[in-house]
Amino acid sequence: MAPALRRALAVLLFGALCGLALWLRDLYPGVSGVQRDFLRLAPFVLGGVALAMALWFHRGRVALALGVLLAAYGAFSSLSVYGPAATVLSSGAALLVPINLALLGLLPERGLWTARGLIRLGLLGGQAGLLAWAVAHPQGALGELLQGPWTAPGSLPGTELAPASLGAYALGGVVLLGLWLYRGSPLDGGLLGALTATLPPLHTGGDGATTVVFWGLACLLLGVSLVQESYRLAFVDELTGLPGRRALEEQLQRMGPGVVVAMLDVDHFKKFNDRYGHQVGDQVLRKVAGHLSRMEGGGRAFRYGGEEFTVLFPGKSLEEAAEIMDRVRQRIAASGFRVRTPARSGGKQGPDHRGQGGGREVKVTVSVGLAGRGADRAGDVLQAADQLLYRAKRKGRNRVCR
Numbered sequence: 056m057a058p059a060l061r062r063a064l065a066v067l068l069f070g071a072l073c074g075l076a077l078w079l080r081d082l083y084p085g086v087s088g089v090q091r092d093f094l095r096l097a098p099f100v101l102g103g104v105a106l107a108m109a110l111w112f113h114r115g116r117v118a119l120a121l122g123v124l125l126a127a128y129g130a131f132s133s134l135s136v137y138g139p140a141a142t143v144l145s146s147g148a149a150l151l152v153p154i155n156l157a158l159l160g161l162l163p164e165r166g167l168w169t170a171r172g173l174i175r176l177g178l179l180g181g182q183a184g185l186l187a188w189a190v191a192h193p194q195g196a197l198g199e200l201l202q203g204p205w206t207a208p209g210s211l212p213g214t215e216l217a218p219a220s221l222g223a224y225a226l227g228g229v230v231l232l233g234l235w236l237y238r239g240s241p242l243d244g245g246l247l248g249a250l251t252a253t254l255p256p257l258h259t260g261g262d263g264a265t266t267v268v269f270w271g272l273a274c275l276l277l278g279v280s281l282v283q284e285s286y287r288l289a290f291v292d293e294l295t296g297l298p299g300r301r302a303l304e305e306q307l308q309r310m311g312p313g314v315v316v317a318m319l320d321v322d323h324f325k326k327f328n329d330r331y332g333h334q335v336g337d338q339v340l341r342k343v344a345g346h347l348s349r350m351e352g353g354g355r356a357f358r359y360g361g362e363e364f365t366v367l368f369p370g371k372s373l374e375e376a377a378e379i380m381d382r383v384r385q386r387i388a389a390s391g392f393r394v395r396t397p398a399r400s401g402g403k404q405g406p407d408h409r410g411q412g413g414g415r416e417v418k419v420t421v422s423v424g425l426a427g428r429g430a431d432r433a434g435d436v437l438q439a440a441d442q443l444l445y446r447a448k449r450k451g452r453n454r455v456c457r
C-alpha cells in the first residue's frame with residue numbers, strides 16, 4: 056500500500072474512533088453508578104494490556120508513553136475536590152503529557168530493561184516524584200509556579216487549557232506530526248494520536264465522561280500502533296521499505312504458480328561494497344528499490360534478501376513482464392549513482408578503500424531472470440527465475456533472461 060494511502064486510512068480510522076468516543080461519551084450520563092465505576096477502569100485495562108504488549112515486544116518508548124498516560128489518567132480521574140493541590144496536579148500533568156510524548160517520539164528505541172531505558176524510566180519517575188511533592192506542598196515554589204496564570208487551567212477564554220499546556224500541545228503535535236510524515240512509522244502515528252486524544256478532556260476541564268473515554272482512546276491508539284508496528288517489522292524490509300521475504304511467500308501462496316516472477320540481482324555488488332563501503336552499498340540497494348517501487352504495469356516488488364529483489368506480475372504474460380523489466384533495467388543503468396562524500400554518507404567506508412569515490416558518478420546495473428506459468432508450485436517459478444538470473448549473469452550481466 057502506498058504511504059500516502061496508508062496515512063489517509065490512518066487519519067480516517069482516527070476520525071472514526073473519535074466519533075465512536077464522542078458517541079460513548081454521550082451515553083455515559085445514562086449509565087448507573089456501578090457501571091460508571093466499572094467504566095472508569097477501562098483506560099487502565101486498555102493501557103495495561105497495551106503496556107504488557109509493549110514490554111513483550113521490547114518497545115521501551117511505547118511502554119514509557121503508556122506509563123505517562125496511565126499516571127496522568129490516574130491523576131485526572133482522582134481529582135474530585137477543587138483546591139490548590141488539585142490545580143497543581145492538573146497543571147503539572149497537562150504540561151508533562153505533551154512534553155514527554157513528543158520527547159519519546161524523538162528518542163531512538165532502546166528497549167526498557169537497558170541502561171538507557173532505565174535512565175528514561177528514572178527521569179519520568181523523577182518528574183512524577185517532583186509533581187507529587189508540589190501537590191503535597193502547593194505553597195512551595197513549584198506549587199506556586201503551577202498555579203500561575205500561564206500554567207493554571209481557566210486563564211484562557213473558551214478553554215480550560217492553560218497557555219503553557221496549549222503551547223506544549225502545539226509544539227508536541229508539530230514534532231510528532233513531522234516525525235509521522237517523515238518516517239511513516241505506526242508508533243509515531245500512535246504517539247500523535249494519543250497526544251491528540253488527550254486534548255478534549257483537558258480542553259473541557261475533564262468532566263468524568265470525556266476523561267474516561269478519551270484517555271481510554273489514547274491508550275487504545277498506542278496499543279493499535281504497536282500491533283501495526285509488529286506487522287511492519289515482520290513484513291516490511293527496514294532498509295529499502297519494500298515488503299520482505301515473508302510477505303513474498305504469502306503473496307506467492309495466494310497467487311499460485313500462474314504468476315510471472317522476476318528475480319533481480321545487483322551486478323558486482325560485492326566489489327561495490329568492498330570499494331565504497333557497506334553504507335554506500337545500502338544506498339545503492341535503496342536506489343534500486345526506489346526504481347522497483349515506482350514500476351509501471353502492476354509489478355509488485357519485494358526484497359528477497361541481500362542484493363536480490365523479486366517482482367511478481369499478476370495477470371501479465373511473460374512477454375509483457377519481460378518488456379517492463381527490461382525498461383526498469385535500462386532506467387537503472389541509465390540513471391547512474393553518485394557516491395556521496397564520506398562526510399555525507401556517515402564516513403564509514405570499506406575497509407580497504409576508506410573515503411574513495413566521494414562525489415563520483417558510478418554505474419549500477421542489474422541482471423534479471425524471468426519465469427512464469429507452467430510450474431506446478433509457486434516456489435518452482437521462483438526457482439526457475441533464479442536459475443534464469445544466473446544465466447543472465449553468465450551471459451555478461453545487465454540483461455533480462457527468460
Ligand SMILES: Nc1nc2c(ncn2[C@@H]2O[C@H](COP(=O)(O)OP(=O)(O)OP(=O)(O)O)[C@@H](O)[C@H]2O)c(=O)[nH]1
Pocket residue numbers: 294320321322323324325326328332333334335336337340360361362448452
Ligand atoms: N551493503 C549491503 N551489502 C549487502 C547486503 N546484503 C548482502 N550484501 C552484500 O552483497 C554482496 C553479494 O555479493 P555476491 O553474492 O558475491 O555477488 P555480486 O558481487 O553481486 O556479484 P554478481 O552477483 O556475480 O554480479 C556481499 O558482499 C554481501 O555482503 C546489505 O543489506 N547491504
